Amino acid sequence: MNETAQLNLALADVLNGFDPYNAGEGFYDTEIADSIYAVHSIDEINKLAAAIRSIYEHSFDMPMSGGNPTKLAEQLMTIKNNSSCSL
Numbered sequence: 001m002n003e004t005a006q007l008n009l010a011l012a013d014v015l016n017g018f019d020p021y022n023a024g025e026g027f028y029d030t031e032i033a034d035s036i037y038a039v040h041s042i043d044e045i046n047k048l049a050a051a052i053r054s055i056y057e058h059s060f061d062m063p064m065s066g067g068n069p070t071k072l073a074e075q076l077m078t079i080k081n082n083s084s085c086s087l
Helices: 003-016 029-041 045-060 069-082
Strands: none
Touching (some): 003 029, 029 045, 045 069
């Protein structure tokens, strides 16, 4: 498995635990894919958190009722920055 695929799986593992609408694990496939793309595109935690919030709120057409996108963005950026993958 290549390094990008390994990174994406690690990011997906963290994102699977993020359940801001209490919909349950496995319900957010589209949002996870969009969030992984955002991680690859954004290098600032606050901008990534805003992008993640936007992704989820757009999908559910309502404000995010739970979860902490800033904490999530910090976790995702840590994984990205500790990856040996060159993006």
